[in-house]
Amino acid sequence: MTVIGWIQILLYCAVVVALAKPLGWYMTRVFNGERTFLSLVLRPLETSIYWIGGVDERREQHWLTYTVAMLLFHVGGFLVIYAVMRLQAVLPFNPAGQSAVAEDLSFNTAISFLTNTNWQNYGGESTLSYLVQMLGLTHQNFLSAATGIVLAIALIRGFARASARTVGNFWVDVVRCTLYILLPLCIVYTLVLVWQGIPQTLGPYVEATTLEGAKQTIAVGPVASQVAIKMLGTNGGGFFNANAAHPFENPTALSNFIQMISIFALGAALTNVFGRMVGNQRQGWAILAVMGVLFIAGVAVTYWAEASGTDVLNALGLTGGNMEGKEVRFGIVASALFAVITTAASCGAVNAMHDSFTALGGMIPLINMQLGEIIIGGVGAGLYGMLLFVVLAIFVAGLMVGRTPEYVGKKIEAREVKMAMLAILVLPLMYLGWTAVAVVLPSAVASMANAGPHGFTEVLYAFTSATANNGSAFGGLTGNTFFYNLTLASSMFVGRFFMIIPAMAIAGSLAEKKSIPPSAGTLPTTGGLFVGLVVGVILIIGGLTFFPALALGPIVEHLAMTAGTVF
Amino acid sequence: MLKEVRPAILVMLALTLITGLLYPLAMTVVAGTIFPAQAEGSLITRSGQVIGSALIGQEFKDDKYFHGRLSATTAADPNDSTKTVPAPYNAANSSGSNLGPTSKALADRLKEEVDKLKAENPGQPVPVDLVTTSASGLDPDISPEAALFQVPRVAKARGVPEASIRTLVAQQVKGRLLGLLGEPRVNVLALNLALDAAKLQ
Numbered sequence: 001m002t003v004i005g006w007i008q009i010l011l012y013c014a015v016v017v018a019l020a021k022p023l024g025w026y027m028t029r030v031f032n033g034e035r036t037f038l039s040l041v042l043r044p045l046e047t048s049i050y051w052i053g054g055v056d057e058r059r060e061q062h063w064l065t066y067t068v069a070m071l072l073f074h075v076g077g078f079l080v081i082y083a084v085m086r087l088q089a090v091l092p093f094n095p096a097g098q099s100a101v102a103e104d105l106s107f108n109t110a111i112s113f114l115t116n117t118n119w120q121n122y123g124g125e126s127t128l129s130y131l132v133q134m135l136g137l138t139h140q141n142f143l144s145a146a147t148g149i150v151l152a153i154a155l156i157r158g159f160a161r162a163s164a165r166t167v168g169n170f171w172v173d174v175v176r177c178t179l180y181i182l183l184p185l186c187i188v189y190t191l192v193l194v195w196q197g198i199p200q201t202l203g204p205y206v207e208a209t210t211l212e213g214a215k216q217t218i219a220v221g222p223v224a225s226q227v228a229i230k231m232l233g234t235n236g237g238g239f240f241n242a243n244a245a246h247p248f249e250n251p252t253a254l255s256n257f258i259q260m261i262s263i264f265a266l267g268a269a270l271t272n273v274f275g276r277m278v279g280n281q282r283q284g285w286a287i288l289a290v291m292g293v294l295f296i297a298g299v300a301v302t303y304w305a306e307a308s309g310t311d312v313l314n315a316l317g318l319t320g321g322n323m324e325g326k327e328v329r330f331g332i333v334a335s336a337l338f339a340v341i342t343t344a345a346s347c348g349a350v351n352a353m354h355d356s357f358t359a360l361g362g363m364i365p366l367i368n369m370q371l372g373e374i375i376i377g378g379v380g381a382g383l384y385g386m387l388l389f390v391v392l393a394i395f396v397a398g399l400m401v402g403r404t405p406e407y408v409g410k411k412i413e414a415r416e417v418k419m420a421m422l423a424i425l426v427l428p429l430m431y432l433g434w435t436a437v438a439v440v441l442p443s444a445v446a447s448m449a450n451a452g453p454h455g456f457t458e459v460l461y462a463f464t465s466a467t468a469n470n471g472s473a474f475g476g477l478t479g480n481t482f483f484y485n486l487t488l489a490s491s492m493f494v495g496r497f498f499m500i501i502p503a504m505a506i507a508g509s510l511a512e513k514k515s516i517p518p519s520a521g522t523l524p525t526t527g528g529l530f531v532g533l534v535v536g537v538i539l540i541i542g543g544l545t546f547f548p549a550l551a552l553g554p555i556v557e558h559l560a561m562t563a564g565t566v567f
Numbered sequence: 568m569l570k571e572v573r574p575a576i577l578v579m580l581a582l583t584l585i586t587g588l589l590y591p592l593a594m595t596v597v598a599g600t601i602f603p604a605q606a607e608g609s610l611i612t613r614s615g616q617v618i619g620s621a622l623i624g625q626e627f628k629d630d631k632y633f634h635g636r637l638s639a640t641t642a643a644d645p646n647d648s649t650k651t652v653p654a655p656y657n658a659a660n661s662s663g664s665n666l667g668p669t670s671k672a673l674a675d676r677l678k679e680e681v682d683k684l685k686a687e688n689p690g691q692p693v694p695v696d697l698v699t700t701s702a703s704g705l706d707p708d709i710s711p712e713a714a715l716f717q718v719p720r721v722a723k724a725r726g727v728p729e730a731s732i733r734t735l736v737a738q739q740v741k742g743r744l745l746g747l748l749g750e751p752r753v754n755v756l757a758l759n760l761a762l763d764a765a766k767l768q
Contacts (some may be wrong), residue, residue, distance in 0.1 A: 072575035139587030245702030253749020331750035340716035476665030
């Protein structure tokens with residue numbers, strides 16, 4: 001680890017925190033339906049979409065209607081993306097002549113983008129036409145991100161409102177989120193990325209004759225417009241197979257820094273939106289502090305592990321850390337930082353190959369996802385993951401002192417705690433359950449690229465990433481098989497909707513409750529005690545759930561490495 | 568609930584057109600106008616022929632050129648399309664090796680590469696980026712140490728003094744952005760082009 005490395009990390013944190021307040025202010029205005037400086041241009045477009053769709057923007061929805069609207073919206077999205085993948089061979093914008101994507105891969109990819117997971121069983125440049133990249137993936141990147149944000153907003157409204165039947169209008173929230181937040185940011189962002197060197201063209205792949213006279217086919221495409229929303233919407237599905245490690249997806253140190261910022265920007269701002277909507281910004285900062293503590297701890301471990309290298313490298317006298325599967329322009333620190341960010345949020349873009357990380361360095365991304373990506377959360381899986389843990393922490397605190405727990409003026413009762421527990425328990429059920437199935441099926445075991453405990457970690461990582469809707473991978477695992485296409489799709493589906501629906505139920509039940517003023521017996525939820533309590537609850541629940549699985553994977557691999565074993 | 572079906576179809580279609588077609592196509596036009604070179608992929612041409620992209624690494628095997636990092640990219644086997652064969656710097660199928668820290672295959676490869684480089688330049692410590700594969704398989708850069716390590720070989724192959732090559736390398740080193748972000752590096756293709764262009768004595 002170096003001083004300049006830590007300066008880069010701290011600079012990163014400073015920029016994210018500095019952006020939270022202005023972005024939070026702007027987003028709050030958008031979701032409160034207030035005018036913004038873009039209204040002049042966008043308002044006519046917005047109202048015409050409502051007119052086409054027959055949406056009455058003043059009519060709000062009950063939480064159940066809101067959820068149903070969201071689900072129907074997903075059905076539509078699924079059909080669009082599945083259809084364009086299956087039909088890509090006969091549709092335009094296909095200069096590389098890609099043939100139709102197979103049924104199971106199309107199904108997997110459709111679920112993957114719909115759920116904001118963006119797991120890549122496809123190899124972008126070798127499988128998909130430009131039309132699929134735009135109409136299928138870019139489009140779905142917008143919509144799944146918008147969905148994640150508006151669900152978090154609906155939950156926040158649940159906390160903020162009192163004696164209310166409704167939590168907002170899904171259609172209005174989605175349209176405003178897309179038009180006023182995501183689209184304007186992406187337009188500027190795309191241009192910055194192209195300036196840095198990311199291609200944006202509909203031309204065919206380039207045939208080059210290298211300096212030594214060899215032929216090189218260079219894949220290009222409308223990359224920048226997709227990368228912008230892929231990062232900002234914490235989607236993470238790459239245009240290219242190597243994702244943000246590909247020089248065309250992430251060409252410079254600056255593009256890398258901006259991409260890392262954009263993963264956290266909207267998620268961090270949502271904590272501020274929360275504070276503003278419940279009437280006390282310090283409530284938002286307290287949540288951001290919980291996230292910050294867990295984040296810095298993760299970065300420190302991964303950075304240290306990658307900078308220390310592996311015993312094999314050190315024995316050969318190779319210094320400079322574990323550079324296998326990393327790019328020179330990012331080096332150790334920006335690769336380690338990126339890995340922790342992308343799994344803390346539900347992004348899943350990678351600028352280095354996690355499969356080649358050291359055992360402990362690769363364990364942190366795994367833990368981040370297993371905790372449910374509550375650190376910032378990303379916009380795709382929203383702030384709601386963290387709020388579920390807050391509900392639980394408040395409940396535990398209430399048990400300790402024997403009072404009905406309350407949070408931002410709302411009583412937390414049996415229904416909320418049950419729903420929070422349902423959401424928290426369903427995740428390990430999927431990733432531990434499917435991992436257990438996979439390791440006893442010989443055909444599934446055959447997909448592992450590495451032998452020994454590392455192979456087990458590849459499978460555990462795959463199901464964890466799918467369930468947590470992250471999408472990063474230990475890429476050696478051959479995921480494009482019938483078994484993995486279907487089981488991973490089911491993990492993504494359950495991981496998304498069995499988190500969303502209980503969260504929405506909490507939103508609905510909270511909105512109906514009366515608001516009670518704080519009294520002497522109320523636990524203050526803006527201070528260090530509360531931050532410590534939530535961190536503690538997260539680590540205890542997380543530790544109890546997945547420590548045994550980690551012991552079989554990265555922990556035993558680390559011990560094997562220090563004993564000089566290779567597999 | 569049924570009245571949510573109409574917006575589910577029509578709002579979806581409207582947003583599909585805006586975000587899936589209008590946005591990427593408009594950005595293609597705008598970006599292509601403001602930054603035409605980058606939008607096309609930062610291509611380098613020499614005497615009318617495209618020789619590669621400034622951002623994409625290419626394979627160098629000749630002793631008179633600086634070599635890039637190892638690349639784990641593959642291509643479909645021409646004899647059997649269900650299999651793949653190694654194809655370094657295949658810019659139509661980016662990927663890393665995905666070998667883990669306790670992989671025997673990785674340990675063996677590292678040892679082999681280190682031995683090879685030690686034989687080439689016995690006096691110097693082997694830079695780690697010269698024996699590891701990059702994440703994309705298309706890394707255009709090497710560290711300044713990795714470039715300097717290869718100077719004796721390149722100088723010998725070209726029959727010129729090491730000092731003049733070393734000067735050329737120094738000119739090609741790019742530092743951190745604002746002294747802060749990223750890592751110092753040398754673009755291998757740019758360095759080799761400079762090498763060909765220079766009139767070295």
